[in-house]
Amino acid sequence: MNDPQAQAPDPAMPPKPGDQSLIPQEHQPHAGESLLKLSIGAIGVVFGDIGTSPIYAFRETFAGHHKLLPDAPHVMGxxxxxxxxxxxxxxxxxxxxxxxxxxKGEGGSLALLALVSRSLKGEKRWTKGLVLLGVFATALFFGDSMIxxxxxxxxxxxxLTVVESGMGEFxxxxxxxxxxxxxxxxxxxxARIGVLFGPIMLLYFAVLAVLGLVNLVAMPGVLWSLNPMHALAFFAHEPLRAFLAMGSVVLAVTGAEALYADMGHFGRQPIRLSWLVFVLPALMLNYLGQGAMILSATPADAMEIIKSPFFxxxxxxxxLPLVILATMATVIASQAVISGAFSVTQQAIQLGxxxxxxxxxxxAAAAxxxxIPVINWTLMVMVILxxxxxxxxxNLAAAYGIAVTGAMLIDTLLLATLLFSLWKWNKAGAGVLILLFLLVDLAYFSANLTKVPDGGWFPLLIGFIAFTLLTTWAKGRELMLKRLNEVAMPVQVFVKSAANSAERVPGTAVFMTTARDGVPHALLHNLKHNKVLHERVILxxxxxxxxxxxxxAYRTQVKEFGQGFYRMVVHYGFMQEPDVPAAxxxxxxxxxxxxxxxxxFFLARQTLIASSRPGMWVWREKLFAWxxxxxxxxxxxxxxxxxxVVELGSQVEI
Structure with missing residues (x-):
């Protein structure tokens, strides 16, 4: 799946998909760094979102829009x-x-999409649908990064209102x-404040564990809730309430996709180690502690405690120190999401x-x-609103969850393709796993759909707007390149007819082109108006x-046409930043x-003319032009x- 902004023929040997040599040594996953150091770093960055869930997840399940009585069957369930x-x-x-x-070490919806697309090469019918799913997951992420x-x-x-009730207005x-x-x-x-993230989150998770353990010791019977029979009993006796509760329970696992998305920063093993040894136990101790505290209280006190059990x-x-520490942890979690939005945007730009x-x-040290200014300020305005x-x-919890569960569901569908098509797992075993994941994801997603009137419409609205923009740009670029290629002159023909008739001037002309073949429009315009060609012309x-x-080693490939004409292709990965002069x-x-x-350097700047030609609706053509x-x-x-740099304009009708 290549960038529609950067397509080219392969005049020489192209990089081979799956070839480990495509990754330069400096990008091999964390060579030389200790597993412990990377694990601690992962705690500071990767687990911020899921780590702050205890602040509101348990509370929202009982005191949110679908209230539950905080008694033993409900708490245990x-x-x-x-x-x-x-x-x-x-x-x-x-x-x-x-x-x-x-x-190649990277994770996230777009990286998974690229992997799946390669595994289904040639299966256009399936690939197109999966690409749309992956793009929609990316669109949902932008809604999540605002909430x-x-x-x-x-x-x-x-x-602060728990510390001092009069602080509500502040x-x-x-x-x-x-x-x-x-x-x-x-x-x-x-870079500077990032060095504090690890120690702060280590302290935060340690405090979560200690606070939970202290209350758990007072009522160890809560540990029986780990028996899945309590969840099944909840559904058996009150199926509707249990279903609605899942819309809030999912808040406890929001941030799970961040583990995968941030894999490239720390590697698979450090994230796994941090989760299994430190983060998961700390989170569960805190949730169990909240449950133990509520069950230890009288029914009247429990109704008050459930309004803010975490604090x-x-x-x-x-x-007050807990409020300050929790606020610092939420800032770190927010920073990780904002950085993730920048990273996803960069990948989406590179992938077209x-x-x-x-x-x-x-x-200068961390690539x-x-x-990205426009993403930063857009996020800030939307978050404040x-x-x-x-x-x-x-109220925000009602809007939260749909974007996350939607992305999780799409990840499961993409994973199914990998298990059956690329990894070739045993069909029976893979089928059971996918059915389990689909059952859970669909249950969470459908439970969150009940929150649409209360605010769940917001991430869906943002997701559909982002999806429209992403698909409009990709389709528009595809159509524009198709129109340009329709009238393109073959390079060999141009070299024979024009090279000898035009006056040659000293120097090198580099014509940037996105076309797979043919002479760039900028070159034709330059010859038409200036009547000259440079001694060396690079397409x-x-x-x-x-x-x-x-x-x-695979950065550039060159093909010579003679008469001083060359076709050059410069290759980058979707996590790299193009630097043409350096190449x-x-x-x-x-x-x-x-x-x-x-x-x-000669650049072509196209001006679009909306038309009724088949391809896109006129409103989408105008959106693409904008x-x-x-x-x-x-x-x-x-x-x-x-x-x-010299820019030459042309008009294109799509």
């Missing part, structure tokens, strides 16, 4: 659901199985202030689903630390492969080395020297 959800969804599905589906900072920070700051201003500060810091990067786990003198956007690297519109974390295409990294500086097989002062006008300049995106 909910705890059993939480535990087995963590075991099936997080431990079995993501940690044990899906994390094996790494695309997560809002609900996480707001739920933590609401702990919750929203404080939460908005924290969120604005968080988004303002993004341009500076997280009431701590004694009075420790509640989003127009070029301005991307800034905030760290993955990037900043969410806080102002929903006002409480309980250059940047091609984004469906692997995260392409090694330097040209070491290229071989084009005669004398390139000198930037003697090189001119996206094309607002895309980042190819000059900046490919790091071309501004004083050596």
């Amino acid at each position: 909910v705890l059993s659901l939480i535990f087995w959800s963590m075991m099936v969804v997080v431990t079995l599905k993501y940690v044990s199985i899906i994390m094996r589906a790494d695309n 997560t900072p809002a609900i996480s920070v707001l739920s933590a700051v609401e702990g 919750v929203i201003p404080i939460a908005i202030g924290i969120l604005i500060g968080l988004f303002m810091l993004q341009a500076r990067g997280t 009431l786990l701590a004694p009075d003198e420790f509640r 689903f989003i127009p070029r956007l301005r991307i800034t690297h905030t760290s 993955g630390q990037i900043y 969410l806080v102002l519109g929903f006002k409480t974390s309980t 250059l295409t940047v091609r984004i492969e469906d692997v995260p990294y392409v090694s330097q 040209l500086s070491n290229v071989q097989g084009i005669g004398a080395p390139l000198r930037m002062m003697d090189t001119s 996206m094309l006008r607002n895309a980042e300049s190819a000059m900046e995106f490919f790091k071309l020297p501004s004083n050596r």
Whole structure:
């Protein structure tokens, strides 16, 4: 699955999919770093989202939009659901199985989609549907990345009302202030403050475990809730209430997909070790502690405790420090989601689903630390509007879950393709696993659909808007390239007819082209208006492969046409940033080395004319034209020297 912005023929040997040499040594997964160090780092980044769930998940199940009486059968049933959800969804599905589906070390919906697409090469009927599913999962992620900072920070700051009841009117201003500060810091990067993430989250999870254990010791009988029979009994006696409760229970596993998405940062083993040895026990101890505290109280007290069980786990003198620590943890969780939005956007740009956007690297050492201004400010505005519109974390909880469960369901469908088509697992065993995952995912997704009127419409709306934008851009680029290719002149014909008749001038002309074949429109326009050709003409295409990294050895391929004409393809992985001058500086097989002062870069800028030709609805053509006008300049995106660039316009009817 290649970038529609960067298609090219393969004039020489292309990189081979699955060839480990495509990954340069500096991108081999964490060579030389200790497993313990990486595991601690993963705790600070990967588990922020799922780690902050105890602040609101248990509370929302009982005191949310579908209230439950906090008595023994319900508490034991909910705890059993939480535990087995963590075991099936997080431990079995993501940690044990899906994390094996790494695309050269990288994870996430788009990386999984690229892997599945390669496994189904030639099966166009299936590939198209799976691509749409993967794109929709990506679209849902953007909705999730707006809700997560809002609900996480707001739920933590609401702990101030437990410390002092009169603080209620300050919750929203404080939460908005924290969120604005968080988004303002993004341009500076997280390298400096990132070193604090690991120790803070280690302390946070340790506090979760201790608070839960203290209350659990007072009522150890709560441990029996780990028996799945309590969950089954809940469904047997009150099927409707149990079904509705699943819409809130799923909040305990939100962030599971982050384990897979962030796999490229730390590797599979450190994340697995952190989850099984430290994070999972800490989370379950805290949930069990909340349940034990409620069951130890009188029915009247239990009704009050359930309004904020997380903060009431701590004694009075420790509640304010707990609020501060929880707020720091939610900021870290929000930072991870925001960084994830930047990473997903970069992948989508490289894979041809989003127009070029301005991307800034905030760290010279860590290639993955990037900043995308338009995404940052859009997220900030939407997060603030969410806080102002929903006002409480309980209201936001109604909007949370649909995006996450939708993405989880899509991951299961993509995983099914991998198990049967690529990994060739035993059909019976793989079928049982997929049915189990589908049963759980569909139950959670359908339970969350009941929250659509109460706020669940928001992530669906954002998802459909993002899906429309992503698919419109991909389809529009495909149609535009098709129209350009229809009138393209073969290079060999052009070289024979024009090279000898046109005047040749000193220097090198590099014509950037996305066409698979043929002469770029910019070259034809230049010859038509200026009546000259440079001594050396390079038709250059940047091609984004469906692997995260392409090694330097495979960076460029060159084909010579004679008369000073060359076709060059520059290959990058979808996690790499194109730098054309750097790629040209070491290229071989084009005669004398390139000198930037003697090189001119010619870019074509298309102006679209909406038409009734088959392809897209007129409104989508106009939307695509707007996206094309607002895309980042190819000059900046490919790091071309501004004083050596010439832009030539043309009109295209799609």
